[in-house]
Ligand SMILES: *[C@@H]1O[C@H](CO)[C@@H](O)[C@H](O)[C@H]1NC(C)=O
Ligand SMILES: *[C@@H]1O[C@H](CO)[C@@H](O)[C@H](O)[C@H]1NC(C)=O
Ligand SMILES: *[C@@H]1O[C@H](CO)[C@@H](O)[C@H](O)[C@H]1NC(C)=O
Ligand SMILES: *[C@@H]1O[C@H](CO)[C@@H](O)[C@H](O)[C@H]1NC(C)=O
Ligand SMILES: *[C@@H]1O[C@H](CO)[C@@H](O)[C@H](O)[C@H]1NC(C)=O
Ligand SMILES: *[C@@H]1O[C@H](CO)[C@@H](O)[C@H](O)[C@H]1NC(C)=O
Ligand SMILES: *[C@@H]1O[C@H](CO)[C@@H](O)[C@H](O)[C@H]1NC(C)=O
Ligand SMILES: *[C@@H]1O[C@H](CO)[C@@H](O)[C@H](O)[C@H]1NC(C)=O
Ligand SMILES: *[C@@H]1O[C@H](CO)[C@@H](O)[C@H](O)[C@H]1NC(C)=O
């Protein structure tokens with residue numbers, strides 16, 4: 171066994187963050203074979219994705235008029251009889267998507283008898299007139315089926331409904347209609363075999379049941395936003411109906427536009443827009459990686475954007491087809507999100523060929539962004555299109571922070587590509603960091619101002635401040651903590667405000683705010699915000715679907731999203747609202763990939779008051795798993811598994827100046843042969859152990875009485 175020992179030697183480097191000096195170099199000898207890990211996905215009881223494509227209502231929500239045995243349609247067991255002018259509303263218990271069908275038997279004459287069906291995500295928009303809405307004004311038509319005698323009816327493919335929890339059945343003639351087998355063929359995640367619908371590759375579990383539901387609702391939201399690429403939004407009313415239009419009767423709708431190639435595509439929302447939006451992907455894609463690892467869908471979506479790159483400027487579209495062509499506006503930030511999308515896809519898949527194929531596009535695009543940098547050192551944004559926030563222009567902090575981040579990601583990718591022609595990127599990045607801190611930082615508010623247009627604005631945006639921390643545009647950890655606390659101090663009863671979008675709570679930008687709290691080492695702020703917004707409100711409020719996350723709402727708790735005037739139009743299943751799913755895995759459980767497909771990884775749990783957090787996910791290199799438990803005095807006990815042929819670090823955050831130590835043990839095989847490394851905590855705020863080879867470990871942060 172001697173040769174095997176020397177093959178599997180791990181070099182472990184220990185760093186203290188303040189002096190950044192290498193404390194030790196140790197050689198750890200490891201015995202036995204690489205541990206084989208179970209690939210069974212745990213906690214399937216939380217998965218909201220249905221196990222069958224045939225779905226039945228789970229309860230009767232309301233009955234108007236005479237519907238005999240309305241409950242007969244629940245769980246397909248029997249039949250209900252509709253008599254005269256009447257309606258029954260059924261509840262599927264969660265947001266779903268699909269094509270409705272039913273069997274009928276009536277004595278009514280041909281041409282006289284109709285059954286109508288309408289859909290809505292929120293119970294607020296149950297109506298005798300039709301569905302909730304997809305256009306900027308009005309509501310959507312019910313589907314009406316002419317029936318006589320006995321038979322079966324099914325909606326057409328273009329009349330699949332992308333998101334609804336409630337389904338109403340209308341009857342409006344004097345005869346009796348006996349209805350049975352009212353069901354919906356589930357059309358989301360079309361690329362999956364029915365038997366694989368619940369085959370998640372990742373899991374998450376903590377002692378807080380509400381956060382468990384939040385993690386799985388985020389995963390399911392992205393499943394509902396994974397659609398058949400031929401069932402996208404045709405933008406039927408673009409340019410003909412806007413928010414000030416007066417619409418007197420419900421509008422026809424259909425989903426039949428091909429928005430991408432391949433078997434599936436990730437869109438912003440299940441009901442609408444059913445378009446590829448790069449900004450939305452920046453939250454949805456990491457959440458998909460940690461839950462279902464559905465990277466082929468991600469690639470199809472990214473490809474639909476990259477194909478639209480302007481061949482003379484390098485500009486990438488605001489959204490995919492048909493929007494990107496119908497409304498060819500440039501969005502400084504969404505352009506960058508497509509570039510971040512290339513980075514994310516490469517990071518999670520390790521698909522270097524994809525990166526190589528798109529490297530010229532990436533450079534072309536990033537150099538276009540750089541062309542907006544003026545002598546101030548910052549980009550001057552000249553188009554307002556963003557996530558529907560207001561006042562996006564000039565030396566905007568959000569735009570410059572995202573550019574700073576993308577320049578740094580670009581430098582990482584350039585290394586992979588051995589491309590030495592882009593050294594200017596790091597100079598531009600340094601210039602942005604320098605200038606934003608000099609021009610936009612407001613020390614009185616402990617936040618960045620939105621821009622430096624005179625007179626100085628007193629608006630300190632949520633987006634730019636969250637992104638400043640994420641991108642490391644900030645200059646110290648004290649500044650990060652100040653931003654985290656200043657943002658938390660502004661929360662209202664329904665969540666974190668985004669003053670840059672009027673009286674709005676944005677689950678999208680709040681997903682970035684979660685990351686900012688964690689990166690600032692303020693995990694308890696992140697946990698509190700997740701419970702307040704995603705738990706208490708977005709899951710548990712009765713106007714919600716209790717299963718998927720809404721795109722936006724008002725700071726006073728109204729289901730009104732300032733950029734829209736038509737409230738029934740708001741999407742209740744929006745991938746950009748799934749930030750907690752990736753934040754809980756990456757930061758709370760502290761399981762992160764840092765290099766292609768997880769070739770390098772980082773273990774850094776930040777429980778923020780949770781008793782423990784478990785997570786796992788799969789990359790092409792194998793399974794990654796962790797279980798982190800809080801112990802006395804802010805210490806942690808962690809077990810984790812990472813695939814062979816990977817290397818990584820354990821980084822424990824603790825208060826500065828505490829005494830204690832870190833123990834790391836590699837565990838091999840059933841006999842638990844262990845090699846321990848013990849390190850005393852230094853004065854630093856983190857203790858870092860680098861150079862760990864993939865395998866099965868136990869690690870503890872032991873803090874003595876503070
Ligand atoms: C219908 O099925 C759901 C889910 O299995 C169950 O919770 C509910 O009690 C059932 N309802 C009836 C009336 O059988
Ligand atoms: C049932 O009646 C109530 C009260 O008039 C109304 O608000 C609701 O929209 C009706 N439901 C249907 C499906 O017609
Ligand atoms: C029922 O509604 C359908 C669809 O609006 C309509 O075509 C039909 O004439 C109505 N029937 C009666 C009896 O009102
Ligand atoms: C979509 O369906 C509508 C209504 O049936 C039809 O008018 C339109 O031509 C279709 N569009 C496409 C792209 O197939
Ligand atoms: C600067 O920010 C303020 C606050 O968001 C906004 O009202 C203003 O329009 C912005 N300036 C430009 C040029 O976009
Ligand atoms: C940004 O560019 C626009 C258009 O060229 C210009 O009008 C504006 O003054 C510039 N803003 C700043 C802050 O330089
Ligand atoms: C970059 O250089 C390394 C080392 O020479 C080589 O192994 C790798 O294949 C190169 N990558 C690309 C994309 O050319
Ligand atoms: C940082 O900004 C200052 C002026 O605000 C300037 O003198 C200095 O050259 C800048 N440094 C870099 C690296 O851009
Ligand atoms: C963030 O920026 C600071 C300098 O402002 C630098 O010391 C630190 O290494 C950076 N952190 C990361 C993670 O790059």
Ligand SMILES: *[C@@H]1O[C@H](CO)[C@@H](O)[C@H](O)[C@H]1NC(C)=O
Pocket residue numbers: 383716
């Ligand atoms: C919400 O869904 C959870 C399952 O995810 C269920 O346990 C709970 O009862 C539901 N809440 C309501 C109010 O329906």
Ligand SMILES: *[C@@H]1O[C@H](CO)[C@@H](O)[C@H](O)[C@H]1NC(C)=O
Pocket residue numbers: 781782784797798799
């Ligand atoms: C993870 O740790 C918690 C708390 O110590 C424990 O209850 C749980 O069983 C552990 N999970 C696994 C899979 O061992």
Ligand SMILES: *[C@@H]1O[C@H](CO)[C@@H](O)[C@H](O)[C@H]1NC(C)=O
Pocket residue numbers: 801806807833869870
């Ligand atoms: C944490 O791990 C240490 C060994 O590293 C062990 O002595 C201690 O009992 C563990 N604590 C808990 C609460 O599991």
